[in-house]
Amino acid sequence: MSDARPKRATEPSGPSPTEPGTALRVAVVLLVAASGAVETISFTALDHVFAGVMTSNLALLGMAVGRAQATGVTAAVLALAGFGVGAAVTAWFTRRPRGEVTRWSPPVLWSLAGEALLLAAGAVTWALLDGAPGPLARDVLQCGAALTMGIQSGAMVAAGHAAAPTTYLTGSLATYIVKGVGAGRPNRWVPARLAALMVGAAASMAVLRNAAAWAGVLPPVLVVCALLAAGVRRGGAAGPAR
Structure with missing residues (x-):
């Protein structure tokens, strides 16, 4: 007689290749930090606009126009232009190889490496100016800071499901509340990213207050650490960061 007992489904021996991997999740958290x-330096030490939150800059631009404040208009426009250029160049550079779920494509990694180099150049300039740039230098640094955030945002979009927002987290917070807490499936990495944003801002503010000339060092160091984390491959692949 044939064995009529139902066969048990084979249990997976390890994590699915499409499940989130720690390496890329940590990399995203470091990019958020x-x-x-960068936002701390941009808002408090440059011209009181954001380097990566363009919706807020649009509001700031509108307020500056309403007050007929030329300085505020210039700063907001420079930030918007820098971010737009950074995102557009990254979109062009990463348009062919699409980021996979399990890893970041080489163009994404090279884009982030370029961001780190630009941030390092800004840090050197900031140090040479002893943390007190003049009006022209502030404009250049403001546009450059927004450029790097545009590159980072573009790289994360190009990485697709292997990444998550790193410069503007309002949507992440709303999704976490509605689809996570509200649905009983909270993702612990969303609070980690929100905490990283605050920690990065707090650390940058502390350096600005106590050693202003060194304030630009933290962002490139964090991006380099993110690149190193993204290069960690466990079990042949790292998973998505959502």
């Missing part, structure tokens, strides 16, 4: 550090 870097963006928090």
Whole structure:
């Protein structure tokens, strides 16, 4: 007689290749911390606009126009232009190889490496100016800071499901509340990213207050650490960061 007992489904011996991997999740958290550090310098030490939150800059631009404040208009426009150029160049550079779920494509990694180099150049310039740039230098640094955040945002979009937002987290917070807490499936990495934003901003502010000339060092260091984390491959692949 044939064995009529139902066969048990084979249990997976390890994590699915499409499940989130720690390496890329940590890389995304580090990039969020870097963006928090950049935003602190941009808003408090440059011209009171954001380097990566363009919706807020549009509001700031509208307020500056309403007050007929030329300085505020210039700063907001420079930030918007820098971010747009950074995102557009990254979109062009990464348009062919699409990021996979299990890893970041080489163009994404090279884009982030370019961001780190630009941030390092800004840090050197900031140090040479002793943390007190003049009006022209502030404009250049403001546009450059927004350029790096545009590159980072573009790289994360190009990485697709292997990444998550790193410069603007309002949507992440709303999704976490509605689809996570509200549906009983909270993702612990969303609070980790939100905390990283605050930690990066706090650390940058502390350096600005106590050693202003070194304030630009933290963002490139964090981006380099993110690149190193993204290069960690466990079990042949790292998973998505969502």
